[in-house]
Amino acid sequence: MIEAYGLTKRYGAKTAVYNLSFQVRPGTVTGFLGPNGSGKSTTMRMILGLDTPTSGQVTIGGHRFRGLPNAPRQVGALLDAKAVHGGRTARNHLLSLAQLSGIPARRVDEVLGVVGLQDVAKKRSGGFSLGMGQRLGIAAALLGDPQVLLFDEPVNGLDPEGILWVRNLMKRLASEGRTVFVSSHLMSEMAQTAEHLIVIGRGQLMADMSVSEFIARNSVGFARVRTPDTEPEQREKLATAVHEAGGQAQPEEDGALRVTGLALPQISDLAHHAGLRLWELSPHQASLEEAYMRLTQGSVDYRSTVDARAGLQQQPAPVPAQMPPGAPAQMPAPGQMPAPPAPGQAAPGAPGGWAPPQDAQHQGFGPAPQGPPPPTPPASQPASPHARHEGEDAR
């Protein structure tokens, strides 16, 4: 059992973690989700006593980590797969950690087998791939057969087989009654591994609930409605009708409408009364990834902007009245980005084009975030290319 109470960490003027309170219970895999820079690793380091909280405290089994007797036998952690001396062999690395807690050398060979590194045990870890490094880090966490396990982004750099293996390992460890706390920025990964979720954004708690509850609360259903492509005015009519009935309608990339707030039969009735024909009326469930992105949207620290490549463009020289034929200044540079697509237009290659439903801000976020809420985007954000870019970044 890991218990955090009012955990706060400031680095100078920057607040990395603010007033975080949660419990991680034994017997389940608890996912710790948040965008990059949201304070996941800082929280992990505070749990392990590496960083001292500015205020608040976190305990493992009722003890502060620094006060734990023989900590490695009770808590195992993978923080950073690259945190090994590259000149030391895998076996010696684990041996030095094993000796710290009086674990026999036999156990080192056991865990090397468990993570599948027995063949490279005598190789220096400097030559390891990221995936092998992750396995070595997991081996180190398993050394003491601890009851509490912390993994910071354990699937980074693993191949699909490795990801499946980690997933099953976490579940098995939890089924043995251990406390398993896994951080990730991938909602899809957590949905398959974790039973309980703790979501943070900008260092503040945004959700603390079971995965099924998270899905129920956050993945709002919507209807895709398509009017005949040949008659665009029908779409406008339907959108107006939906708004009048209290629903929201947003244009989709392919010309369909995404309708939220109304049940399917209601939409059909509306169309019927307005004398509109429908080519499509289908129920959809927003994915967990979308729900997570919507939740953390306002708290993404690093978001990309459209690369206009303006800095690479040659400033067109003052154009003479009579242009010489083939003047290069007017030609678009090779690879130059076209103007950003108009709202609603498909951005080529942008995956998962989705727009936040307009009622996103009214969705239940679970326990209300304590302290000042993070800045949220305007409630009625249109489906713009920017929304998609933000979404991409949050992954």
Add this chain to the structure above:
Amino acid sequence: MTLTTMPTHTARVVKSEWTKVRSVRSTVWTLAAALVVTVGMGAAICAVTSSSYDDMSTTQRATFDPTYLSFSGMGLGQLAMIAFGVLVVSAEYSTGMIRNSLAAVPQRGTFLLCKMLVTGPLVLVVGMITSFATFFLGQALLGDQGAGITDPGVLRAVVGGGLYMALIALFAVGVTFILRSPLLAFAILMPWFFLISSILGTVDATKKIAQYLPDQAGTVVMSVVPDTLDRPYGPWEGLLILVGWTAAALLAGFLVLKKRDA
């Protein structure tokens, strides 16, 4: 829950630190370099001096200190000892291993103590071997002008030389615990011990203060003829000043380790 008593816990951490030290190549390279450079340089200077002894003036002969001369290589050899001390600590920080180490040994005092318990005896053994080897080889090359180990003050000088090497390495350990970065530690310690300290010790204006610097004070223990170095303190007092420096560096290193986030 396995409750362990402190001494067994310490023993485990010491064992682990020993595994860490012996399982990286830099240990062998730096310590071997300390021995080879010190003995080699000392031997070369002794050989040259031996051949030019007849040309020396009477005053030079009167203050001639064959023991101190054979330790001439230590000025350079100590840099390898410092490198060892820096790497033992900074490798933890530069690789991120420190987080694994401190997650396993949350008691930071124990961690630092055990690092000392491993590196201390190791550098002492290497220092002693170096000191005795460079003394005997140097005296053999000096021939008739050489000193014997039974001569007054000589054994003290040779043992002191070994202690000096060990203390310099531990001083580097302490300083690196404060600075944490290998780059910073090397950039400060290397020029300091190689150049700046000896320059300050030669310039009249700074001499008075510079003679209390760690290496300036520590080297006095290796002199047998009192007039070779003009100092207001004796050989053991000189070494004691170095001990003070080392203790201060380690204490400051401990405070940094305890207070700062890893």
